[in-house]
Amino acid sequence: MPTGHTHQTDVVIVGAGPVGLFAVFECGMVRLHCHVVDVLDDAGGQCTALYPEKPIYDIPGFPRIEAAELVVRLKAQAAAFRPVYHLGEQVQALEALTGGFWRVTTSRGTVLQAKAVIIAAGVGAFGPNRPPLAGIEAYEGKSVFYYVTHRENFRGKRVVIAGGGDTAVDWALSLAEIADRVSVIHRRDKFRAAPESEAQLKALARAGKVELVVPYQLHGLEGTGGQLKAVTVATLDGATRRIEADALLPFFGLSMSLGPIAEWSLALQHNQVAIDASTTVTSKPGIFAIGDVVTYPGKLKLILTGFAEAAIAARSAYALVHPETPLHFEYSTMSGVPSV
Numbered sequence: 001m002p003t004g005h006t007h008q009t010d011v012v013i014v015g016a017g018p019v020g021l022f023a024v025f026e027c028g029m030v031r032l033h034c035h036v037v038d039v040l041d042d043a044g045g046q047c048t049a050l051y052p053e054k055p056i057y058d059i060p061g062f063p064r065i066e067a068a069e070l071v072v073r074l075k076a077q078a079a080a081f082r083p084v085y086h087l088g089e090q091v092q093a094l095e096a097l098t099g100g101f102w103r104v105t106t107s108r109g110t111v112l113q114a115k116a117v118i119i120a121a122g123v124g125a126f127g128p129n130r131p132p133l134a135g136i137e138a139y140e141g142k143s144v145f146y147y148v149t150h151r152e153n154f155r156g157k158r159v160v161i162a163g164g165g166d167t168a169v170d171w172a173l174s175l176a177e178i179a180d181r182v183s184v185i186h187r188r189d190k191f192r193a194a195p196e197s198e199a200q201l202k203a204l205a206r207a208g209k210v211e212l213v214v215p216y217q218l219h220g221l222e223g224t225g226g227q228l229k230a231v232t233v234a235t236l237d238g239a240t241r242r243i244e245a246d247a248l249l250p251f252f253g254l255s256m257s258l259g260p261i262a263e264w265s266l267a268l269q270h271n272q273v274a275i276d277a278s279t280t281v282t283s284k285p286g287i288f289a290i291g292d293v294v295t296y297p298g299k300l301k302l303i304l305t306g307f308a309e310a311a312i313a314a315r316s317a318y319a320l321v322h323p324e325t326p327l328h329f330e331y332s333t334m335s336g337v338p339s340v
């Protein structure tokens with residue numbers, strides 16, 4: 001899609017995570033056409049960027065589905081309605097126009113005009129919390145990784161994992177099966193992970209399959225041309241240790257910020273967009289929000305909850321786009337998949 005153009009559409013969806021993708025489908029079912037913008041280069045939000053190979057167990061009808069596979073299916077389901085994707089573009093400005101239209105402008109100068117905007121921006125502009133290590137940028141994406149997108153890349157490697165939460169422990173358990181060596185650096189002996197996972201990790205450590213390097217913190221990196229040779233760790237007392245390594249996986253959680261959306265004068269609560277759950281409308285008529293980005297009493301941050309919110313948002317958007325024609329409720333078994 002060429003950038004810097006102006007497009008008119010029924011609905012602009014901000015965010016192509018699982019919930020934004022399903023909103024395309026739900027809008028299509030009520031004959032609304034969508035443009036979807038995402039700052040990332042690929043659709044799928046957290047599923048694609050953070051855990052593509054992890055199985056999800058609580059998607060209705062799928063006893064087990066890998067996150068990447070869910071995204072493939074959501075895109076296929078949405079494709080019937082020919083959405084226009086603007087990937088690699090951040091939505092920056094939102095302005096009200098006359099006639100009940102909204103204008104959305106992206107970082108690449110694309111302008112989208114619509115009567116309804118659905119914000120499905122998840123945790124916003126999410127990025128890893130980086131450890132404060134001198135020169136770490138040179139290694140990022142080469143031998144320091146904040147997410148595991150292809151587990152096989154670590155087969156036969158000496159892997160150092162830093163962190164004490166679920167992500168660190170889960171990947172230690174998983175990579176111990178294929179890596180040459182896995183060392184887990186944590187500042188204390190107790191982990192903040194599911195008790196069964198922690199127990200499994202400690203059992204692997206006793207069996208010599210994982211090395212627990214506690215109580216240590218990351219201290220420095222050694223290597224050339226972006227390729228690590230070793231990681232230095234230190235205790236709070238300053239005692240250091242050198243661990244030879246091919247890859248470092250620091251798992252210190254995500255920093256989340258709403259980014260430009262925080263400047264749109266929407267009512268927020270704890271950095272999330274407050275909505276009326278019965279319609280998904282925000283404090284501005286015509287601007288709806290769904291998925292992880294929203295809050296309301298009882299909100300559950302689950303993909304399936306976001307899917308239901310997408311169905312509600314589509315119907316709310318329809319009422320704005322076609323105020324003259326009330327929506328006749330139909331099951332998909334009766335309507336089939338209409339063409340937009």
Ligand SMILES: Cc1cc2nc3c(=O)[nH]c(=O)nc-3n(C[C@H](O)[C@H](O)[C@H](O)COP(=O)(O)OP(=O)(O)OC[C@H]3O[C@@H](n4cnc5c(N)ncnc54)[C@H](O)[C@@H]3O)c2cc1C
Binds near residue numbers: 124261293301303
């Ligand atoms: C490790 C892990 C495991 C999980 N397991 C499960 C599970 O088993 N079951 C479950 O239900 N949930 C699970 N979740 C949570 C689930 O991933 C989220 O609930 C889901 O991704 C929310 O979808 P979303 O579309 O609302 O937001 P996201 O997936 O966060 O997508 C939002 C998208 O919006 C984009 N965006 C944000 N701001 C802008 C902007 N200004 N302009 C353009 N684009 C923007 C982002 O780039 C992103 O792609 C898990 C999460 C993690 C991290």
